[in-house]
Amino acid sequence: MALIARWQAGDQRAATELVERHASALARFAVSSGERNEVDELVQDTFVRAFSSIDGFRGDSSFRTWLFTIERRLLLDRRRAEKRRRDRTELQEDDAATEYDALDSVVAGETEARLQGAITKLSPTQREVFTLRIAEGLSYKEIAEAVGTTEGAARVHYHNAMRAVKEFLDE
Amino acid sequence: MNDCPNAEIRDQLPDLLHDRLNPSARAAVLAHVDGCADCREELELLRGVRAAMVAGTPRVNVASIVRALPAPSAPRRATIRPSRPRWADWRIAATITVLAAGASSVTLLNRAHDASRNTTVVPPSAAATALPSPTPAPLAQRPADAAPSTTPATPAQRAPVPSAEQQVASVDDQTLPPDPAADARLSTLDESQLRTLLTEIQQMKAVPITEPDPVMIQVAPRTSPSAGEGEREGRS
Numbered sequence: 001m002a003l004i005a006r007w008q009a010g011d012q013r014a015a016t017e018l019v020e021r022h023a024s025a026l027a028r029f030a031v032s033s034g035e036r037n038e039v040d041e042l043v044q045d046t047f048v049r050a051f052s053s054i055d056g057f058r059g060d061s062s063f064r065t066w067l068f069t070i071e072r073r074l075l076l077d078r079r080r081a082e083k084r085r086r087d088r089t090e091l092q093e094d095d096a097a098t099e100y101d102a103l104d105s106v107v108a109g110e111t112e113a114r115l116q117g118a119i120t121k122l123s124p125t126q127r128e129v130f131t132l133r134i135a136e137g138l139s140y141k142e143i144a145e146a147v148g149t150t151e152g153a154a155r156v157h158y159h160n161a162m163r164a165v166k167e168f169l170d171e
Numbered sequence: 172m173n174d175c176p177n178a179e180i181r182d183q184l185p186d187l188l189h190d191r192l193n194p195s196a197r198a199a200v201l202a203h204v205d206g207c208a209d210c211r212e213e214l215e216l217l218r219g220v221r222a223a224m225v226a227g228t229p230r231v232n233v234a235s236i237v238r239a240l241p242a243p244s245a246p247r248r249a250t251i252r253p254s255r256p257r258w259a260d261w262r263i264a265a266t267i268t269v270l271a272a273g274a275s276s277v278t279l280l281n282r283a284h285d286a287s288r289n290t291t292v293v294p295p296s297a298a299a300t301a302l303p304s305p306t307p308a309p310l311a312q313r314p315a316d317a318a319p320s321t322t323p324a325t326p327a328q329r330a331p332v333p334s335a336e337q338q339v340a341s342v343d344d345q346t347l348p349p350d351p352a353a354d355a356r357l358s359t360l361d362e363s364q365l366r367t368l369l370t371e372i373q374q375m376k377a378v379p380i381t382e383p384d385p386v387m388i389q390v391a392p393r394t395s396p397s398a399g400e401g402e403r404e405g406r407s
Contacts, residue, residue, distance in 0.1 A: 009243070010243060012237070015240055016233065016237050019233050019236050019237055019240075023233055023236065024225075024231065026231075028224055031229065032224075040229070040235075043231050043236065044236045044239055047236050047239075047240060048239055048241065051240045051241055055244070111219055112219070112223040112227075115220050116223050116227055119220070119223070119224070130220075133185050134185055134188070134220050134221050134224070135221055135224040135225065137185060137188065137191055139186075159181075162213075163174070165216070165220070166172040166216070169172065
């Protein structure tokens with residue numbers, strides 16, 4: 001909130017600090033949500049949307065959770081638009097191997113590559129919850145807020161995802 | 172890879188990873204993990220998944236995002252009213268002058284009316300300086316009658332001056348007609364008379380000299396008895 005207040009007072013460095021602090025998490029969440037090609041653009045749109053309506057941020061949740069909510073909404077809007085163009089980018093089951101291959105060059109070690117492959121096998125909601133819980137450390141309550149579900153459902157999604165990852169790694 | 176049966180501890184492993192536990196909860200989870208191989212294995216898995224996710228995060232151009240951000244909204248400014256045209260200033264002054272003149276006239280007329288009713292007289296000293304007449308005249312006497320003899324007399328002034336009782340009766344029974352020369356004659360009063368007059372004016376309360384016209388309510392005559400009955404039936 002202090003950084004937001006500084007930015008509202010005209011401090012441009014506060015905006016830079018906010019973007020640096022949250023951009024990577026938003027990019028990770030975008031990837032976990034199936035966005036592959038326009039992650040940079042999606043993250044930028046998220047920040048632009050957030051800073052444009054920052055007066056509506058009441059601080060009920062953390063700023064990062066609020067950003068996740070905005071990003072997910074933008075992502076859903078994009079998917080609806082793409083669906084209308086019959087060119088869906090949502091990750092399909094058959095695309096898992098393709099994404100795995102694409103990410104393979106980025107991931108350094110074999111273990112990381114295997115883990116990344118296990119994550120791509122998850123359902124979209126499981127992936128989102130799993131990412132927010134493990135990579136960002138959000139509580140179930142915060143995850144439920146960001147993903148638009150209940151706290152109990154978020155917990156179930158997490159444990160199902162964990163079980164699926166373990167099974168994938170045991171194969 | 173097995174799941175630990177302690178679901179509560181397993182639920183808190185990601186929080187332990189991100190150091191989001193309070194000291195007592197952290198101590199409890201660490202104590203459990205030390206003695207639980209499944210939880211240690213799951214904690215290692217969580218570390219690996221987290222590292223894989225971080226490593227797979229695409230780079231984001233922070234500078235371009237910051238450039239695209241909107242400028243912070245300016246603080247709300249007070250609404251600027253359009254400047255009033257200059258011609259409105261002299262109109263306001265004229266309105267104030269007209270209202271002041273009207274209020275003074277009403278006050279003077281009321282004062283004359285009240286003075287004649289209460290037979291209030293000006294102190295002899297003030298009246299003597301104001302009027303050349305040997306008999307003290309009420310202050311309600313019209314200035315036309317109080318004009319000094321040095322000024323040229325108008326036909327109205329040449330009329331015989333009535334006695335105090337006659338003036339009281341005449342003022343009480345009739346409304347003073349507007350006299351355009353009254354204001355001019357006020358200038359003949361000296362300073363002490365004007366101060367006395369002003370003091371008394373300030374102690375008076377202005378009341379309207381006119382009353383609103385009565386409103387006549389016309390009732391249309393009833394056209395036929397049957398219509399009235401029908402109306403009563405309709406109301407019931």
